[in-house]
Amino acid sequence: MTVNEQLSNLIDLSGKRALVTGGGKGIGAAITTRLLQAGAEVTIADNDETLHTETFKDLVPPRFIHCDITVPEQLTAAVEDAAGGSNLDILINNAGIYPPTGPIAEVSDEFVTRMLDINVRAQFSASREAANLMGNGGAIVNISSIAALRGGAGISAYSTSKAALIGLTRAFANELGRRRIRVNAIAPGIINTPGLNEQNEALKAEGLDVYAAITANPLRLAGEPDYIARAALFLVSDLSVFITGRLLVVDGGATD
């Protein structure tokens, strides 16, 4: 790769096969859109049947696979399907949940187990399955959260799960690097998504006013899914060819 390489070539994903978990809406849908724009063949693995296909109406549509990422057979089938009988090039571990945890004293083991299963264990499995089909070269992006860095009252289990993803990112990057598989993570700030809107009232009860927080950053910008998608595109493209095992914080500068 030389400095003379065309900029358009560095973000050209044509011929690449990508899997986006939870790509049906929110941040995952925005990432899917950017990957499609860059020419990738994208498969969405999502457990929500009400996928709004009009989101992608001006693009080559992504394929949709009904998949609960916590069910191993469904996850394996989704990864294999996305690879289309050949190699997989890109995995975006985006699907995750963030119901309020409640005060630490009241958090049950069942709640923590469920949170870790969806937000960490499934990402581990997806990364392993995807890496098996990546051959020599590929990119994995894990969607963590600024909650991993700063914690937060009432979201202890969520913060714990998202911090674990950073360790996963470093470990996989280290081990898979020799196969030129790059593994990075993004920590989004507060982003205006359907999931956040659904949680708004419950989070408010925990003392988190997400709408007040959404523009509480030095840029005074309300967090939009596409801001995360642009960072994801950077991390899967050759623009970031020498970057692996890193956490990219995308929060308008909100986190110290």
Ligand SMILES: NC(=O)c1ccc[n+]([C@@H]2O[C@H](COP(=O)([O-])OP(=O)(O)OC[C@H]3O[C@@H](n4cnc5c(N)ncnc54)[C@H](O)[C@@H]3O)[C@@H](O)[C@H]2O)c1
């Ligand atoms: N919105 C934010 O403010 C914010 C901030 C930091 C990190 N994040 C992280 O970004 C990711 C996406 O968040 P979002 O706000 O876009 O969420 P969202 O709820 O709007 O969308 C999440 C998507 O994941 C799918 N999904 C959930 N559980 C699944 C499962 N078990 N199997 C398959 N698909 C599943 C849902 O159906 C949905 O389409 C999550 O990992 C979240 O923790 C979000």
